[in-house]
Every structure is written in structure tokens, then in C-alpha cells.
Amino acid sequence: MRRLSTQDQNFQQQFAELLAFETVNDPELLKTVDQIIADVRAKGDVHVLALTQQFDRHPATTFSQLELTQAQLQHAFDDLSDDVRQALELAANRIREFHQAQKQDGWTYVDALGNTLGQKVTPLDRVGIYVPGGLASYPSSVLMNAIPAHVAGVPEIIMVVPAPNGELNPLVLAAAYLAGVSRVFTIGGAQAVAALAYGTATIPQVDKITGPGNRFVAAAKRAVFGQVGIDMIAGPSEILVYAEGENNAEWLAMDLLSQAEHDTVAQAIFITPDQDLLEAVAEKIESHLADLPKAEIAKTSIANRGALVLVKDRAEAIQLINQVAPEHLELCLDEAEAMSAEIRHAGAIFMGRYTPEAIGDYCAGPNHVLPTSGTARFSSPLGVYDFQKRSSLIMCSEQGVKTLAKTADTLAQQENLDAHARSARYRYQS
Amino acid sequence: MRRLSTQDQNFQQQFAELLAFETVNDPELLKTVDQIIADVRAKGDVHVLALTQQFDRHPATTFSQLELTQAQLQHAFDDLSDDVRQALELAANRIREFHQAQKQDGWTYVDALGNTLGQKVTPLDRVGIYVPGGLASYPSSVLMNAIPAHVAGVPEIIMVVPAPNGELNPLVLAAAYLAGVSRVFTIGGAQAVAALAYGTATIPQVDKITGPGNRFVAAAKRAVFGQVGIDMIAGPSEILVYAEGENNAEWLAMDLLSQAEHDTVAQAIFITPDQDLLEAVAEKIESHLADLPKAEIAKTSIANRGALVLVKDRAEAIQLINQVAPEHLELCLDEAEAMSAEIRHAGAIFMGRYTPEAIGDYCAGPNHVLPTSGTARFSSPLGVYDFQKRSSLIMCSEQGVKTLAKTADTLAQQENLDAHARSARYRYQS
Numbered sequence: 075m076r077r078l079s080t081q082d083q084n085f086q087q088q089f090a091e092l093l094a095f096e097t098v099n100d101p102e103l104l105k106t107v108d109q110i111i112a113d114v115r116a117k118g119d120v121h122v123l124a125l126t127q128q129f130d131r132h133p134a135t136t137f138s139q140l141e142l143t144q145a146q147l148q149h150a151f152d153d154l155s156d157d158v159r160q161a162l163e164l165a166a167n168r169i170r171e172f173h174q175a176q177k178q179d180g181w182t183y184v185d186a187l188g189n190t191l192g193q194k195v196t197p198l199d200r201v202g203i204y205v206p207g208g209l210a211s212y213p214s215s216v217l218m219n220a221i222p223a224h225v226a227g228v229p230e231i232i233m234v235v236p237a238p239n240g241e242l243n244p245l246v247l248a249a250a251y252l253a254g255v256s257r258v259f260t261i262g263g264a265q266a267v268a269a270l271a272y273g274t275a276t277i278p279q280v281d282k283i284t285g286p287g288n289r290f291v292a293a294a295k296r297a298v299f300g301q302v303g304i305d306m307i308a309g310p311s312e313i314l315v316y317a318e319g320e321n322n323a324e325w326l327a328m329d330l331l332s333q334a335e336h337d338t339v340a341q342a343i344f345i346t347p348d349q350d351l352l353e354a355v356a357e358k359i360e361s362h363l364a365d366l367p368k369a370e371i372a373k374t375s376i377a378n379r380g381a382l383v384l385v386k387d388r389a390e391a392i393q394l395i396n397q398v399a400p401e402h403l404e405l406c407l408d409e410a411e412a413m414s415a416e417i418r419h420a421g422a423i424f425m426g427r428y429t430p431e432a433i434g435d436y437c438a439g440p441n442h443v444l445p446t447s448g449t450a451r452f453s454s455p456l457g458v459y460d461f462q463k464r465s466s467l468i469m470c471s472e473q474g475v476k477t478l479a480k481t482a483d484t485l486a487q488q489e490n491l492d493a494h495a496r497s498a499r500y501r502y503q504s
Numbered sequence: 505m506r507r508l509s510t511q512d513q514n515f516q517q518q519f520a521e522l523l524a525f526e527t528v529n530d531p532e533l534l535k536t537v538d539q540i541i542a543d544v545r546a547k548g549d550v551h552v553l554a555l556t557q558q559f560d561r562h563p564a565t566t567f568s569q570l571e572l573t574q575a576q577l578q579h580a581f582d583d584l585s586d587d588v589r590q591a592l593e594l595a596a597n598r599i600r601e602f603h604q605a606q607k608q609d610g611w612t613y614v615d616a617l618g619n620t621l622g623q624k625v626t627p628l629d630r631v632g633i634y635v636p637g638g639l640a641s642y643p644s645s646v647l648m649n650a651i652p653a654h655v656a657g658v659p660e661i662i663m664v665v666p667a668p669n670g671e672l673n674p675l676v677l678a679a680a681y682l683a684g685v686s687r688v689f690t691i692g693g694a695q696a697v698a699a700l701a702y703g704t705a706t707i708p709q710v711d712k713i714t715g716p717g718n719r720f721v722a723a724a725k726r727a728v729f730g731q732v733g734i735d736m737i738a739g740p741s742e743i744l745v746y747a748e749g750e751n752n753a754e755w756l757a758m759d760l761l762s763q764a765e766h767d768t769v770a771q772a773i774f775i776t777p778d779q780d781l782l783e784a785v786a787e788k789i790e791s792h793l794a795d796l797p798k799a800e801i802a803k804t805s806i807a808n809r810g811a812l813v814l815v816k817d818r819a820e821a822i823q824l825i826n827q828v829a830p831e832h833l834e835l836c837l838d839e840a841e842a843m844s845a846e847i848r849h850a851g852a853i854f855m856g857r858y859t860p861e862a863i864g865d866y867c868a869g870p871n872h873v874l875p876t877s878g879t880a881r882f883s884s885p886l887g888v889y890d891f892q893k894r895s896s897l898i899m900c901s902e903q904g905v906k907t908l909a910k911t912a913d914t915l916a917q918q919e920n921l922d923a924h925a926r927s928a929r930y931r932y933q934s
Contacts, residue, residue: 161914164907172621175611183605190855191602191869196848198882212919245918281882299729300737303882307730322934328927335923367922410899417895418626425620425899428931432924433898433905436912439621440896452628452711452733454894464884465847466870468863469840469855475863477594482866484591488675489642492797493765494862497758501858504752 075356075376079384080394092381093398095309095339095447100289107264107293114268119275125265126236130207132260133240137276142247142258150247158245165437166217166252172439173225176458182467188474192467197227200278201461202270202302203255204285204295205246207236207262213249214435218442218456219285220253226461231255232270232280236262262287267294271302284443284456305456309447310379312341313431314400316391317355318348318407321427326351327358329404332432334375335368341379343398345391352382392416399450402431419450476502505786505806509814510824522811523828525739525769525877530719537694537723544698549705555695556666560637562690563670567706572677572688580677588675595867596647596682602869603655606888612897618904622897627657628733630708631891632700633685634715634725635676637666637692643679644865648872648886649715650683656891661685662700662710666692692717697724701732714873714886735886739877742771743861744830746821747785748778748837751857756781757788759834762862764805765798771809773828775821782812822846829880832861849880906932 078088113121119137126132126140134140154162182192203219205211216233223231233250235242237260250258259277261269267287273279282303283295295304313333317326330342346352359380363373385391392413395403399419407413410425417423421444424431435442443456470478479502486494508518543551549567556562556570564570584592612622633649635641646663653661663680665672667690680688689707691699697717703709712733713725725734743763747756760772776782789810793803815821822843825833829849837843840855847853851874854861865872873886900908909932916924 157914158918161911164911165915168615168908171615175613176623181605185598185601185869189868193606193870194844194847194853199848214915214919296729299726300877300879303879322930325927325930328923328930331923332921332927335921362923367920372923414624414897417624418629420895422896422898423624425897426901428902428905429898429900430905430909430912430927430931432916432921432927433900433908433912433931434896435924436915437908438619438898438900439615440623440898444896445893447730449730449733450893450895452893455896457894459889463849463875463880463882464887465850465880466852466864466874466885467844467855468852468859468868468870470859470863470868471856472858475858475860478598478863478867479860481591481594482860482863484587485595485644485866486862488588489644490797491762491765491862493758493761493792493802494865497755497762497860497862500752500755500758501860501863 075359076381077352077384078381080386080390089394092379093448103289103293107290107297110264111268111294111297114265114274115272122261122265122269122274122277125263126261129263130236130238132237140260141276142260147247147251147255147258150244151251153244154248162213162249162252165214166221168437168439169217169221170225173222173441173458176222177225178459178462185474187477188471189478190467190469194465194467195462196465197229198281198461198463199228200230200232200280201228202280202283203231203233204266204283204287204291205233205235206287207238207242211235211243211246213243213245214442215285216246216249216255217253220250220255222441222456222458223461224254226458228461230278232278233258234261234266234270236260236266262291264290264294267291267298271298282461284460286443305443305460306445306449306453310339310341311336312400312446313402313404314343314345314395314398315404315406316345316395317351318346318388321351321406323351323354324358325427325430326355326406327362329430329432330355330359330380331362331366331372332430333402334372334380335366338371338374339379340375342376343381343383345383345385345394347385347387347391349384352384356382388413395420399448401444401446401450402434404429404431421445421450421455505789506811507782507814508811510816510820519824522809523878533719533723537720537727540694541698541724541727544695544704545702552691552695552699552704552707555693556691559693560666560668562667570690571706572690577677577681577685577688580674581681583674584678592643592679592682595644596651598867598869599647599651600655603652603871603888606652607655608889608892615904617907618901619908620897620899624895624897625892626895627659628711628891628893629658630660630662630710631658632710632713633661633663634696634713634717634721635663635665636717637668641665641673641676643673643675644872645715646676646679646685647683650680650685652871652886652888653891654684656888658891660708662708663688664691664696664700666690666696692721694720694724697721697728701728712891714890735873735890736875736879736883740769740771741766742830742876743832743834744773744775744825744828745834745836746775746825747781748776748818751781751836753781753784754788755857755860756785756836757792759860759862760785760789760810761792761796761802762860763832764802764810765796768801768804769809770805772806773811773813775813775815775824777815777817777821779814782814786812818843825850829878831874831876831880832864834859834861851875851880851885
């Protein structure tokens, strides 16, 4: 496994190379996706059905067979074993509790002139949630996307999930039932994104689309951005673990591997000022790489994108962490809370030795949809705020408007906008 | 001017046609912009200077001549006439006051198991503000973009503004001084967006780019989205005025014209249940179209995209307004506040007869950068929240983690993520 030290002559260059990851915009892919979107807009349901038969080998012969009933969702939920149902319920309840704290309310105030100003907060009318099918079909993703929308008060939550060969993960349907999803269509790919963005005879047009997907889905989301809102385009998953003092090297190694098993391009970085701990973690990673079911994926991820970084001290680590702006950050030390105050950029911060990243993926409460590839510099975890929007409120009184109208008149004249100036002037010369 | 009535047989079709406005994605434009971005990344300052000499006919011969000093900004401010300086200061103070109410703080709570959960809020490190040059160079836009960033606590605000032939609007520089802009470069177009997104030797790389621009700027912002954050891609300006009861037709007409004068594709829509008021407003619009300095622009806007819509009653108007999701909405009636409670989608709502939209453009306090083209369905005015981001906080106690780790273990096994399951298991089997 790659070892770096901040004492290396060319450390900054090596570290920058480690972080470099650029998604290539394949022009052929973009052309294909643009064509799918245009065709779905022109032909609607018929085309979505045809592509679903073609790409997903779905046995449906009519479009209505692509919609699941609430009874089917409930059936999937009722069929769960006790331990799985309890785990799913505990996760859903905790996610709901955390996200309720994010809900924002409107406010107004009256200024010194007697004018009322404020901000109104409303939920979106209808949102679409993309859930990947096949191997990466995760019930936890259903909870993490649908519950914030539900807490925000979105009346209609439309879920799409491809069903290769007509097959579905029942746990995904159970999660949809639990999370309050309104309707489920078993479609996927760019055609599902296009159908949600523009609507078809059967699929209602939504206002925002969230959720992860393959490169066709990512390209389609980027293409419909503006027509509808989207969440971030997700890159590969990452974890950065910082540890100092007494630590269990085996725990740390497994936390790093829990990201590495996601994807061959996932990134696991370990930072410590403790050379012995660094070597102990390296050894545990090697030994577990032998016996993990997803060893092949994890090995490639660790070999190509993983790193063990030796730093002089905590201050140097803080600097590197803020440079990375990691999706997941574990701070495994006694002073984890104090150190977290120095972290400016991270999707989620897991503090102390008893907070493995994996519990954040499922049931800690905060969202597991987090900014990747350094985008924590400017973006946030998926949250209730993604399903609410604001309107400004302004109400002037007959007296209160005079000062403002005079000011607007003066400035509008400077900008050569005469109708603006006159419109304001009417209110103070009246 | 176009007149519609909800009683018309084909009203919904006519209304949908009125609202239809799609920006064409010109493939040639995208290719040009992609090339500019690639060249700026490869060649840096030299290329930005060359394009600025070429496109803006700027007389600078070295890159350093493209940066303004704080002394130049202060000089512009000191040179303002008293009335303009006072107007700008009043506007800046009110914008700052309103946006301070938007600032969000972090929070934490301890759950029933003894685990700490929360949300940390931090400002972005560095943002770029694009200010158009030439005709549409508005000092009010400087205030509306820079002040929310400043209130959020962004330490570095980098402004770019093209200076055709080396000429600048001094009021734009004065506004930059007043709003707390850190550095100003006189560059524009796709090259300015590329320089901000990737950084050059001289121009620091930013985390987010906001502000309006021409189609090159819009295409470049879309292209760098993901590398940096961006605000919405703005469409043409719009106003929707609803009036009933006692109203001054001349005031209403001028409010509609104040948007029409912005752009030939701007949209002004008047809705009322009062046929007489509708005709009175139509007449006043016609008469003012004769004497406005920007009559040519306003005439085209009114002829091509304007409309007077007669509705049966207020309930019908509310339905239409929510369908439009207008950027600016005026509610000119006695019960404006009650009616505003029924509005689900609008950028800003101006209530009562003494609240012309124009005061919102300059000095009411709320932001004038608002969602256009129906995007108020899912997005918000530019605000302090655009310059802050959140990190989730999770800290489990040794006892508190046990229930969560067991739950994560169960769910991770269902998702076939064995390293996740083991990482969780270590914490409750220890």
C-alpha cells in the first residue's frame, strides 16, 4: 500500500496526484443520452417501455406493468424477517428524527420604516428519486433520499428503480413502503431521468431528481439540470481516517476497507503522526484483503487510490484534511471534538473511536448522500433543505415605501433603467 | 397587447404557449466554450490576457494591469455624488440587514442512546462573483452577490468584470468597495469563469461562482459545475402582477414595463378578474411605450411575451400563478398577505399597492437574484445559504454505539457489504 510522508521532498506533488480524479466527459455518451432524452420527450411511455425492454430485458408488454402498487410495497415489507424489519425501522426512525431538526421555517420582521420583510419556506410539489437496480440496489439509499423529502413535506415522491430481467430486491420495496414513497416505476437509465424531468402520459413530471446512478444517469441528470433541480453528481466514495494515541489497528483497517469494497476507484486514506500505528494498520489491511468477499474490488481500490500518510503532528493533518475536503472523515483520538472545530470541509465527521463510518451509512441518522471529490468545499449532505425552497416577502406601507422608492429611483437612473425609476417615483410623489 | 381569458375554449394551450421558453443549446457555442476552458487550464494568465485583448479590446499589455487595487475601488466610492453615495449606502445596509437574518448556525443533540449528532455550518473559503460589463453593468448586482457572501463569512470574494476598451462603470467599483469585495479583475466571458474555476498563477481558484452573464458565461458556468459550485443559470427576467379592487392603472402599467425594459425576451403578465382594470392597464402600457427611453426593447417584450389575462376570480389566479412560478410576483389587493399564503412558487412576492418590484431590485433588502423560467418550483433566491455549507457530526459513546452497530451489521449484510458489517460488528462485540 502506498506510503507518503509530509517530510518527503515532493510530498505536495504526490499528494495532489493521489487526489486527482477527473470524470471524462465522453462525447459519445453525451450524444446517446441527449438522443434518449429527445426521444422520450417526443414519444413518451411507448419509448420508455421499449428502452426498458431493450436495456433491462424487462418482460413487461404494457407500460402499466412497469408500475408497482402500494400493496406490492407493503407485501415486501410484511415479508421481512423480524431482525431485518426491526433494523430497517430503527434506521428509518433515526433518519427521520435527525432530518426533522433540519426543517426550516419562514420568518418576517418589520423594519424601522414600517415595512414588512421576510422569507417564506415551502416544500417542493413533487420529486423523483433514482434508485440503482441490480448489484448496487441499496435499501439504505431509498431511506436516505425519500425520508428528507417526506420530512420536508413533499406531497408526492416518485421512485424509479430498474428491474433487470424484471427482478427486484424486495428490501428496496420494503424501504420505499417505510419511507413514504408515493409511486414506484421499475424503469432506470437516462430514459427514467428524462421521463421524470419532462413527464409522460403515465409518469408525472417532477420538480427535482435526486439519487445516485451509473454514468448514463449522471449524464442525463446534468442534461436536465435547469428543467428540474438535481442533487450533486456523485463521484466515487471516499474515506479519510485520522488517528493518534491509543487505537485498535484492526478497527481502523476495516473502516478503511469498508469504503474500498464499494468500488475499484473508491479512495481510502489513513493519516497519522504515529509510525507504528501506520504500519499496524497497513498490516491489518493486507491480512483482511485476503478474506473479504469483495477482496478483488477492495484490492484494486487500495492499490490504485489508497494511501497511508505520515504527518509531523495534528496541525499538519488538519491542513491536509481541509485540502482533501473528504466525503467521510473519521477522527479517532481523545480530542476529536476539539479537532473537528478546525475542520472546514468534510461531508460527515465521525468522532471518537466508537463511531465507524458504516453506522453513518445506515442508521446513525444523518444522511449518507454526501459531497464527494472535494465538493464538500462548497456543498452539503443531502437534506431536508434540498426539498424546500424559499420565496422573499416584501410589503411596504404607504409611508414606509417613500425612502425606499426615492433610493430606488436614484439608483435606477444610474443604471439607465427609466421604467424602474418611474415605477418607484410614483410611490413617493403620490 | 395579447389578451387571454380563462373562459377561452383553448385557454390552457394558449397560456402554455405564452410561458414556453427554451434556451437552445448551441453545439458550436459549447465547443467554443470547452476550448476556451481547456486553453485557460493549459496556459493560464497568458491566455486570459490574450482573450481579454481580443474580445474586450482591452489595452492592457501585462496581466497585472488587469487587477484593480483597493485604492482604485475606494477612489471610485469617494468620488460619488452625495445623493448616489447615500442611496448606495442605504441599499447596502438594508441588503446586509435582511441577509443577516438568513445566516444559519450549527446544532447538536444527544440521542436517547447517548450518542451526539449534529450539523456544522461553515462559510466557503473563496468565491467568485461575475459582474457583466458594458451596458448591463449594474452596481446593484455587485451588492446582491457580494453582500450575502460577506455576511456568510466568506474570507475572500473575487470579482471579475469585463472592461470593454478598458472602460469601467465607476459605480460598479464603488459598490465593490462598499460590499467588501477582496480583489477585482477586469476580465470576463468564458475565460474569466475558467480562470476562477481552475485558478491561474495570478487568479486564485474559487469554490463557487455566482452572478449573471451572457450565453458564453452561462455555458461556461454549466461546464465547470462540479469542479466548483454555481448559482442557477438565469433566464430572462419576468414579472407577474395580480390586481383586484381599487388600483392605480398607471402604477401597474409601469411595474409591468419595468421588467419589459430589461430585455426583448423579458416577460410581463398582468392577471385580474376586473375587465375594466385590464383595459385601463393596457391603455397605460400603450401610452408609456411611446415615451420610455428603452421603448424599443419594451415594445418587443410586450408584443412577443406579454399578456393581459382575465380570470373569473382570485382562486383561478392563484392556480395560474402557481403554474407560472414567477420570478417576481406583485399582489395588488387589500388581502395581499392572505393571498400570499396560497402561493407555493415564486422568487419574490411583493404585497400591497405600495410595493413596486423596482424597490426589490435595489434596496428593499431581499436579494434580486431570483429563480427564473419557472425554476422557483425548486429553487430559491440567492442568499447567505448559497455561501455556507454543512457537515454532519456523529459521535457515538462506547455504550451508545452498540444498538447502532448491530443495526448497521444487519443491514450491511443484506446489501452484501461485508467490510461494512465487520467494521460495525467490531464495535458491539468488543
